[in-house]
Amino acid sequence: MKEIRNILILTGAGISAESGIPVFRSETGLWEQHRVEDVATYEGFMRNRPLVHEFYNRMRRNLFNVRPNPAHFALARLANEWKKGSVCLITQNIDNLHEAAGSGNVIHMHGELMRISCESCGAVVDWDKDSSVDTRCPKCGEAAMRPHIVWFGEIPYHMEHIDELLRDCDLFMSIGTSGVVYPAANFARMTHALGAYNIEFNLEKSATAGSFDRGIYGKAGTTLPEFVDSLLKTENLDFLDR
Numbered sequence: 001m002k003e004i005r006n007i008l009i010l011t012g013a014g015i016s017a018e019s020g021i022p023v024f025r026s027e028t029g030l031w032e033q034h035r036v037e038d039v040a041t042y043e044g045f046m047r048n049r050p051l052v053h054e055f056y057n058r059m060r061r062n063l064f065n066v067r068p069n070p071a072h073f074a075l076a077r078l079a080n081e082w083k084k085g086s087v088c089l090i091t092q093n094i095d096n097l098h099e100a101a102g103s104g105n106v107i108h109m110h111g112e113l114m115r116i117s118c119e120s121c122g123a124v125v126d127w128d129k130d131s132s133v134d135t136r137c138p139k140c141g142e143a144a145m146r147p148h149i150v151w152f153g154e155i156p157y158h159m160e161h162i163d164e165l166l167r168d169c170d171l172f173m174s175i176g177t178s179g180v181v182y183p184a185a186n187f188a189r190m191t192h193a194l195g196a197y198n199i200e201f202n203l204e205k206s207a208t209a210g211s212f213d214r215g216i217y218g219k220a221g222t223t224l225p226e227f228v229d230s231l232l233k234t235e236n237l238d239f240l241d242r
């Protein structure tokens, strides 16, 4: 099997499910309980700003009640202990559980609950309280703050950097994502075409399962620590074929 130096990881809502944060797409998922166009589009925000602020306020408050699970810790350990190359972490999640587990430089392509941004001057500020239509920008003073979240129809953050990482990885790991939201759903196709070894960790096959060399199915809180242990011990993927 190809030698691995650079590891790129993409996480989705499934990695935080065992911490008690609901995923988006399931019978009890967040999008079963809310209309996406009301709380996750700019048009929805224009229609009812207080409702959208409150929706994200509730999610932000909940972050104080949740803890990272063994899957988050396993990824932080991998980044700390992998010496053969880089380990980069891209998440679609807006929670802060990777950071809480000790991962640094997490790329939040869909934004972060712990930040808000100013529609007037563009400032992005750390924020751990509630926000509202009256919240003033600490930089320009305007009451024009919005959740620092990428809504449907908006362009995800850090795409240029992500593009470089996708081209430069030998192992691409996708964890807990259904693979239906673009552009993240395209990442596996791209790394696969460029010769990386692709592994998905999920409860079941994702919509992009065809772009993976290997699927490891089960709860990420169990499968990921085992995988990281073996990878750090052997420094290659031969253990997968044993």
Ligand code: APR
Binding pocket: 011, 012, 013, 014, 015, 017, 018, 023, 024, 025, 026, 029, 092, 093, 110, 175, 176, 177, 178, 179, 180, 181, 201, 202, 203, 204, 206, 218, 219, 220, 221
């Ligand atoms: N371990 C591993 N995978 C899990 C676990 C678990 N314990 N629990 C659930 N999963 C899997 C589900 O099987 C599903 O495939 O995680 C996936 C979660 O899928 P979604 O709810 O669609 O979440 P995600 O893929 O992150 O959504 C992408 O969609 O609505 C937008 O912006 C939102 O970032 C989000 C994006």
